[in-house]
Amino acid sequence: MMQELRKSTKWIMILVALAFGGLMFFEWGMDITGQTAGSFGEIGRVNGTPVVYEQYMASYRNLYDQAQSMQEEAITTVQNTRIEDQAWDEVVNSILIQQELERRRIVVSDEEVLNAARFSPPPDVVANPAFMTDGEFDLMRYQQFISTAERVVLLQLEAYYRDVIPRGKLLRQVGSGIYVSDAELWTAYKDGNERASVRYVAFEPLARVSDDQIEITPREISDYYRDNLEEFSVPASASIVSVAFTKAPTSADSLAVENKALELRQEILDGADFAELAQTESSDAVSATEGGSLGVFAKGRMTVPFDSAVFAARLNRVTEPVRTSFGFHLIEVTERWGQDSAAARHILLPFERTDESEIDMLAMADSLEELGETMALADAAALIGLEADTLDLIETRPIVPGAGDVEEGGDWVFDPETSVGDVSPVFENRTSFYALELVSLDPARYLTEEEAETAIRGNIGTRKKLDVALDEARAMVAEVRQGRSLAEVAREIGLEVRDAGPFTRSEFVSGLGRHNAAVGTAFGLEIGEVSDAVRANTNAFVIERTGSEPADSVAWLDQLDSQRAQTVAMMRQQRLNQWIDALRESADIVDRREQVLNPPEDQPLSQLPPVF
Numbered sequence: 001m002m003q004e005l006r007k008s009t010k011w012i013m014i015l016v017a018l019a020f021g022g023l024m025f026f027e028w029g030m031d032i033t034g035q036t037a038g039s040f041g042e043i044g045r046v047n048g049t050p051v052v053y054e055q056y057m058a059s060y061r062n063l064y065d066q067a068q069s070m071q072e073e074a075i076t077t078v079q080n081t082r083i084e085d086q087a088w089d090e091v092v093n094s095i096l097i098q099q100e101l102e103r104r105r106i107v108v109s110d111e112e113v114l115n116a117a118r119f120s121p122p123p124d125v126v127a128n129p130a131f132m133t134d135g136e137f138d139l140m141r142y143q144q145f146i147s148t149a150e151r152v153v154l155l156q157l158e159a160y161y162r163d164v165i166p167r168g169k170l171l172r173q174v175g176s177g178i179y180v181s182d183a184e185l186w187t188a189y190k191d192g193n194e195r196a197s198v199r200y201v202a203f204e205p206l207a208r209v210s211d212d213q214i215e216i217t218p219r220e221i222s223d224y225y226r227d228n229l230e231e232f233s234v235p236a237s238a239s240i241v242s243v244a245f246t247k248a249p250t251s252a253d254s255l256a257v258e259n260k261a262l263e264l265r266q267e268i269l270d271g272a273d274f275a276e277l278a279q280t281e282s283s284d285a286v287s288a289t290e291g292g293s294l295g296v297f298a299k300g301r302m303t304v305p306f307d308s309a310v311f312a313a314r315l316n317r318v319t320e321p322v323r324t325s326f327g328f329h330l331i332e333v334t335e336r337w338g339q340d341s342a343a344a345r346h347i348l349l350p351f352e353r354t355d356e357s358e359i360d361m362l363a364m365a366d367s368l369e370e371l372g373e374t375m376a377l378a379d380a381a382a383l384i385g386l387e388a389d390t391l392d393l394i395e396t397r398p399i400v401p402g403a404g405d406v407e408e409g410g411d412w413v414f415d416p417e418t419s420v421g422d423v424s425p426v427f428e429n430r431t432s433f434y435a436l437e438l439v440s441l442d443p444a445r446y447l448t449e450e451e452a453e454t455a456i457r458g459n460i461g462t463r464k465k466l467d468v469a470l471d472e473a474r475a476m477v478a479e480v481r482q483g484r485s486l487a488e489v490a491r492e493i494g495l496e497v498r499d500a501g502p503f504t505r506s507e508f509v510s511g512l513g514r515h516n517a518a519v520g521t522a523f524g525l526e527i528g529e530v531s532d533a534v535r536a537n538t539n540a541f542v543i544e545r546t547g548s549e550p551a552d553s554v555a556w557l558d559q560l561d562s563q564r565a566q567t568v569a570m571m572r573q574q575r576l577n578q579w580i581d582a583l584r585e586s587a588d589i590v591d592r593r594e595q596v597l598n599p600p601e602d603q604p605l606s607q608l609p610p611v612f
Contacts, residue, residue, distance in 0.1 A: 042592070043056055043591075043592050043593050044088075044092075044589070044590050044591045044592045044593065045588070045589070045590040045592075046092050046095040046096060046099075046587060046588070046589050046590075047095075047096075047099060047587050047588050047589075048588070049095050049099065051088075051091055051092070051095065053285070054285075054286060055091045055094070056087055056088065056091050056593075057087075057285070057286055058286070059086075059087040059088075059090040059091050059094075060083060060084060060087035061286075063083045063086050063087050063090070064080075064083055065301065065302075067079060067083060068303060069300070074325040075325070077404070077430070077431055078404075081430070084593070088591065088593065092584065092587075092589055093580055093584075096580065096583045096584065096587060097167065097170065097580075100170065100583065101166050101167070101170055104170065104173070106166045106169050106170055106173075107166060108161070108162055108165040108166050108169075112161075112165055113158055113161045113162060113165070116161045116164075116165060117146060117154075117157050117158070117161060118143060118146070119139070121139075121142050122157075122160060125142070130145075131145070171572065171576065174572075174575060174576055174579050175568075175571070175572035175575050175576065178568055178571050178572060178575070180564060180567050180568060180571070182560070185556075185560065185563055185564060185567065186553075186556060188563075188567070189551055189556045189559075189563065190550075190551040190556075191504070191505045191506065192504055192505070192506060192551075193504065193551040193552070193555075193556075194504065194505070194523065194548075194549065194550055194551045195501065195502035195503060195504055195547075195548070195549035196501055196502060196503060196522045196523050196525075196545060196547065196548060196549075197499070197500070197501030197502045197503075197545070197546045197547030197548070198499070198500050198501055198512075198522045198525075198543050198544060198545050198546055198547075199486065199497050199498065199499050199500075199543075199544050199546055200497070200498055200500065200511070200512065200518070200541050200542065200543040200544065201473075201476065201486065201490045201495050201496070201497055201498075201541065201542045202495075202498065202511060202539055202540075202541055203469035203470075203472060203473055203495065203539065203540040203541070204469075204539060205462075205465040205466045205468060205469035205538070205539065205540060206462065206465060206538060208469065209465035209468045209469060211461065213465075213468060214461060214464040214465060214468065215464075216457055216460050216461060216464070220460055221449065221453060221456050221457065221460070222449065224456050224459065224460055225449045225452055225456060229446060231452075231455075232446050232447040232451075232452045232455075233444070233445075233446055233447075234444065234445050234446065234447060235394055235395045235396040235444050236394075236395040236414055236441070236442060236443050236444040237392055237393065237394050237395065237441075237442045238392070238393045238395075238413050238414065238438060238439070238440065238441045238442065239390065239391075239392055239393075239439040239440040239441075240390070240391060240392075240393050240413060240436050240437060240438055240439055241376075241377045241378055241388050241389070241390050241436065241437040241439060242377075242388065242389050242390075242391060242400045242401075242402075242403070242406075242434060242435070242436050242437075243368065243377055243378075243380075243381040243386050243387070243388050243389075243434065243435050243436075244400060244401070244402035244403035244432045244433065244434035244435075245361075245364065245386060245402070245432060245433055245434075246402070246431060246432050247353075247361065247428075247430075247431055247432060247433065248351075248431070249351045249352055249353050249357070250353070250357060252354075252357065253351065253352065253353050253354055253357050254351055256354050257327060257328055257349050257350070257351060257352070258321055258323075258328055260328075260349055261321035261328040261329075261330055261347075261349050262321060264277055264281060264330060264347060264349075265318055265320070265321065265330050268318050268330070269318065274291070274292060274318065274332055274345065274347070275291025275292060275345070276291075277292075277347060278291050278292030278345065278346070278347045279291060279292075281347055281349070282346070282347040282348050282349075283327070283348050283349065283350045284346070284348045287345070287346065287348075290345075291345060292332075292345035292346050292347050293343075293344075293345045294343075294344050294345060294346060295343065296335075296341055296342070296343045297341065297342065297343075297344075298340065298341045299311055299339055299340055299341060299342070303324050303325065303326075305322055305323060305324045306322060306324050306329060306331070309322040309329075309331055310331060310333055310336075310342050310344050311336070311339055311342065313331060313332075313333045314333075315333055315334065315335070315336060316332065316333070316334060317332065317333075318330055318331070318332045319331045319332070321349075326348065326350060326351070327348055327349050327350035327351045327352075328348075328349045329346045329347065329348050329349075330346060330347040330349075331344055331345075331346045332344060332345050332346070361433075364384060364386075364433075365426045365428075365433045366426075367384050368380055368381065368384060368386070368426050368433075368435055369425055369426040369435065371383060371384070372423035372424070372425075372426075372435055372437075373423070376423070376437065377423045377435060377436070377437035378437075380423075389401060389402075390439065393406075393410060393413055393436075395410060395413075395414050395444065398410030398413070400434060400436075402432060402434070403429065403431070403432040403434040404429065404431055404432070405429065406427065406429065406434060406436070407429075408427045408429070409424060409427045409434060409435075409436050412424045412427075412436065413436060413438055413441075414441075418438055419438070420438050420439065420440060420441065421437070421438065421439075422437070422438050423435065423436070423437045424436045424437070462538055466535065466538060466539075466540060469539075469540035470533050470535060470540045472493070472540070473533035473534075473540045473541070473542050474532070474533045476489050476490070476493070476533075476542050477530060477531075477532055477533060477542055480530050480542075481530070486530060486542065486544050498511055499546070500512055501522075501546075501547060502547060502549055503519070503522075505519060505520070505523060512536070512541070513536060513537060516536040516537060517534055517535060517536040518534050518536035518539075518541050518543065519536075521534050521541075521543055522543055522545060525543065525544070525545035526545065527545050527546065527547065527548055528544070528545070528546075529544070529545055530542065530543070530544045531543040531544070
């Protein structure tokens with residue numbers, strides 16, 4: 001058995017490493033690499049503590065992998081921007097938490113680490129089949145394993161516990177004092193498990209009440225306009241001419257990258273050292289410092305083309321260039337354990353413009369700007385082979401096809417000093433260069449009462465039709481309470497009785513809706529009782545309860561402990577989020593990503609090393 005467990009050592013290392021990404025039940029955003037700053041160095045500060053590039057990239061890569069694993073298509077530019085911001089937030093939170101651990105002098109003793117390692121294995125280790133007996137985690141097998149494990153595994157475990165335990169202590173301090181009574185838990189359980197059945201009449205006023213049945217006076221329109229003026233605000237807009245061209249590498253650039261990859265592969269086959277080439281040629285700054293090593297990783301952890309190549313490649317033989325959405329990879333698999341995990345190293349050549357291509361791109365931007373100083377933007381674009389579009393730009397959401405969000409250009413368009421006919425300088429965002437010409441400008445304003453009248457009539461009309469329906473519903477209730485059946489009265493006025501249920505308070509109920517007065521009313525009735533007229537959304541109802549399935553108090557008691565634990569965990573999470581938000585509010589946070597990772601034109605342009 002011990003031989004079998006020793007064979008699992010690499011897998012255990014993977015699990016321990018992965019466990020760093022999900023400590024406790026919340027994300028701390030920690031740096032799992034343990035490395036110091038690379039070529040980009042410091043990209044920000046949190047209360048004076050540097051945010052180093054490797055910290056940021058470790059979080060970014062983890063989030064990117066998670067997002068990519070949940071979809072087949074490549075991550076979009078918009079998604080990538082969101083991931084970058086999430087990674088930044090995680091790193092900032094991690095530093096704030098570490099500072100708070102130091103401020104509170106929260107530490108971990110050797111005895112605590114030892115006891116945790118013996119009796120509280122990481123969650124992913126608990127799920128490892130190597131430590132299971134008859135489908136259940138076997139603590140004795142795990143303890144036998146760590147008693148003879150290699151030193152590197154023990155160091156991994158120690159690092160894990162020295163991070164987890166202090167953070168757990170901090171969590172308990174932040175979340176202390178949370179108490180949930182049995183009465184609160186029973187109410188929550190009952191709300192989720194008690195069921196009702198009803199029959200009901202829906203009056204559907206928008207279809208049933210005609211426009212002829214209501215009257216809307218000029219005074220009502222004026223009063224509504226005055227009382228709801230903000231509904232009719234219109235942001236500033238402009239008609240513009242736009243010209244945009246992408247920074248993305250061309251097909252010729254991609255071919256050049258592939259050829260470079262083939263050349264490097266041949267150098268390796270001819271005897272060049274893989275690790276040395278990785279250090280000088282690979283754009284993956286994290287792995288390059290380790291000779292291209294990616295360590296041990298599980299199958300399915302990498303993007304599909306990379307993963308497929310790793311688990312099909314010959315051992316210790318550099319692959320042909322493998323194309324992913326990040327560039328071309330030269331991969332050498334050094335160890336592999338079936339189709340479960342592998343150890344590999346790689347050299348990444350990203351898709352980027354060649355020096356010549358980048359010079360051409362910058363020259364085009366310069367030419368467009370120079371020509372735009374003396375002629376219309378469309379004419380300038382035509383002279384250098386670009387196309388111009390005419391479109392409307394909204395001040396509150398400046399979007400231009402081909403360039404995306406053009407916030408800087410939007411500021412120029414709506415600047416009071418910009419005049420009709422002016423052509424902007426060439427602006428740059430993360431994906432494109434673009435220029436704009438102002439054709440006409442409509443300042444922010446409110447619709448006039450006349451312009452808003454149609455919308456106002458619709459809003460007032462909906463309310464009045466609902467009032468008519470509610471009056472009709474009240475008349476129905478009166479008839480029913482005099483002894484007539486709901487079905488009989490409904491039939492007389494051309495409506496039908498519908499059935500619904502059984503349903504809980506939280507379910508969407510076809511015909512009634514979700515979390516509204518109609519559903520709530522159903523649970524307030526006794527069986528056979530008919531409601532008053534009920535207004536829910538833009539409909540009117542009369543409801544009769546026909547059935548009841550009370551929540552099972554015995555079943556509630558059986559799950560009470562787990563319900564309490566889940567509820568307390570959720571409340572702790574909420575308190576933690578509030579606590580971290582408060583830390584961020586008072587912190588001195590400096591974000592220099594834009595300056596460091598996207599330098600100005602007179603500096604070499606760099607890209608973030610992508611993830612795998």
